[in-house]
Amino acid sequence: xxxxxxxxRERVLEAIAAAxxxxxxxxxxxxxxxxxxxxxxxxxxxxxxxxxxxxxVHEGYRLGPDADPxxxxxxxxxxxxxxxxxxxxxxRTGSTNDDLAAAARAGEPEGLVIGADLQTAGRGRRGRxxxxxxxxxxxxxxxxxxxxxxxxxxxxxxxxxxAVAEALGDRATVVWxxxxxxxxxxxxxxxxxxxxxxxxVAWVVVGIGVNVRGAPALADSRWVPGAVTHIxxxxxxxxxxxxxxxxxxxxxxxxxxxxxxxxLAAFAERDPLRGEGVTVRVxxxxxxxxxxxxxxxxRLRLVTASGETALAAGEVVRVERGA
Numbered sequence: 001x002x003x004x005x006x007x008x009r010e011r012v013l014e015a016i017a018a019a020x021x022x023x024x025x026x027x028x029x030x031x032x033x034x035x036x037x038x039x040x041x042x043x044x045x046x047x048x049x050x051x052x053x054x055x056x057v058h059e060g061y062r063l064g065p066d067a068d069p070x071x072x073x074x075x076x077x078x079x080x081x082x083x084x085x086x087x088x089x090x091x092r093t094g095s096t097n098d099d100l101a102a103a104a105r106a107g108e109p110e111g112l113v114i115g116a117d118l119q120t121a122g123r124g125r126r127g128r129x130x131x132x133x134x135x136x137x138x139x140x141x142x143x144x145x146x147x148x149x150x151x152x153x154x155x156x157x158x159x160x161x162x163a164v165a166e167a168l169g170d171r172a173t174v175v176w177x178x179x180x181x182x183x184x185x186x187x188x189x190x191x192x193x194x195x196x197x198x199x200x201v202a203w204v205v206v207g208i209g210v211n212v213r214g215a216p217a218l219a220d221s222r223w224v225p226g227a228v229t230h231i232x233x234x235x236x237x238x239x240x241x242x243x244x245x246x247x248x249x250x251x252x253x254x255x256x257x258x259x260x261x262x263x264l265a266a267f268a269e270r271d272p273l274r275g276e277g278v279t280v281r282v283x284x285x286x287x288x289x290x291x292x293x294x295x296x297x298x299r300l301r302l303v304t305a306s307g308e309t310a311l312a313a314g315e316v317v318r319v320e321r322g323a
Contacts, residue, residue, distance in 0.1 A: 008033055010089075012043040014073040016054065016061050023055075023062030050091040051117075051134050068135060068213065070115060070238050078242045083142065083249035087113045091134070094121040097193060097207040100141040104195070104203040108143060113245065115140030136214035136227075138237050142248065144204040146256060150196040153204065154312060155260035155298035157192045160206050162266045163251040164188055167243040168210075171231045173272045175223075175316060176291075176300045180210075181272065185226025187211050208244065212237050222317055264294055277320030278302070280311060287311070288318075 015029045026037045033040070044054050044061055053064030063069070072087040079085055093099055093116040100114045118134040146153065161178035171182045180188035191207040212235060215225035228235050254262050268274070273291040280287050280302060289304035299310040 008035065008039070009043045009046055010071075010073065012040055013047060013052070013069060014071050016044075017063060017069060017071045017074060019062060021062060023057040023060045025058065025060035028060070052091075068237050070117070070138070070241060075238050075241055079245055080249065082253050083111045083113075083245050085111055085113055087115070089115045089140075090117070092116060092118045092120065095119055095207075096139055096141040097191060097205050100143055100205045100207075101193065101195075101203075104143055104145075104205060110143055110145040112143040113140055113241075115241070133214055133216070135237075136212065136216075138208070138210040138212050138240055138244075140208055140241065142206045142208070142245070144206060144252065146201055146204065146252075148201055148256075150194075150201055152259065153194060153196070153201050155264070156204060156255065157190065158267055158294065158298040159251050159255045159260055159263040160190055160192060160208075160248060162263045162270065163247040164190065164208060164210070164244055165270050166251075166266070167240070167247040168228060169232060173270045174267055175273060176271070176294065177298075177313070179223065181223055182226060182231045184224060185215070185230060186223035187215075187226045187228055187231065206248070210240060210244070212240055222319065260298065261296070264296065264298065268293055273316065273319065278316050279318035280314040281317045282311060282314040286317065287314075291316075 011033055012029055015024055015032060026040045029040045030037045048054055052069055053067040054061050055064045070089050072089045076085040076087045096114050096116055096119060100112065103112055103114065116139050119139050157178045161174045161180065165172040165174050165180050168180060168187065173181050175181050178190040179186055188208065188210045192204060194204040195202040211225065211227040213227060213229055215227045217225065228240065251263055271293060274293050276291055278289065278291050280300065287302060287304065289302040292301040292303050292308065295301055295310050299312045302309050302311055
């Protein structure tokens with residue numbers, strides 16, 4: 001399919017979504033796009049084949065009551081500096097992190113957001129698959145280009161996690177290093193990947209997967225899966241995306257200014273593990289101890305039988321008392 005056809009389909013979706021419950025006639029959409037009503041109908045049928053509920057009404061179209069598309073043209077105008085898009089959204093891709101990494105290597109600007117309703121090769125930490133039903137989750141990646149040394153980027157995953165938790169509400173906690181857990185259920189996973197050399201960080205891809213409408217099974221996980229709808233009222237994926245990008249932009253700018261001290265303080269207020277007995281898997285080894293918060297570099301302070309150690313990477317695989 002040509003790029004112009006993709007753009008026209010996106011504009012058809014944007015028009016229908018913006019029209020609300022009243023819908024919009026096929027002729028009005030055609031006039032806006034400068035095409036025929038037959039062309040509009042073809043784009044609507046393509047949207048339906050992608051799984052979007054588009055209802056015919058008054059010789060026109062509106063979204064079905066359960067339809068929850070992310071419409072890039074409606075999201076981008078709501079964004080504020082420093083993360084203002086552009087936003088690119090598709091019905092299906094392999095991995096938004098892979099797509100964004102390719103865009104980063106091609107020189108795309110900071111703030112670019114690439115998302116999809118379905119990932120066929122999405123992944124989490126330790127190479128786990130991340131698979132959700134189409135349209136249930138918010139699956140997207142954000143491109144950052146911080147002018148910092150690689151050693152200073154270690155706290156960035158904490159900054160991202162704090163921002164996401166703040167966007168999701170008071171019940172969201174952050175389990176080191178960056179799982180978002182609410183009421184004992186994991187609602188979001190984050191995967192940060194970067195390219196750097198001795199001259200500095202070239203780019204960071206921040207991959208975020210939020211269970212909004214439903215929760216997939218999590219293989220080999222400490223946490224029961226949950227969704228945003230389990231911890232609040234009805235939410236729209238586009239609204240959640242705007243909230244996360246807004247919070248991330250604020251925390252990102254703050255990190256560039258203060259090195260992460262404010263984000264670390266905010267993490268401490270959302271840390272359900274502090275003082276708890278935990279087991280952390282580092283590589284193939286398990287280390288047991290008591291979680292004692294984070295140090296200034298974002299490392300987990302773990303008090304073990306042999307003393308305190310600071311872990312820069314790892315995964316909490318067991319908690320003595322549920323978080």
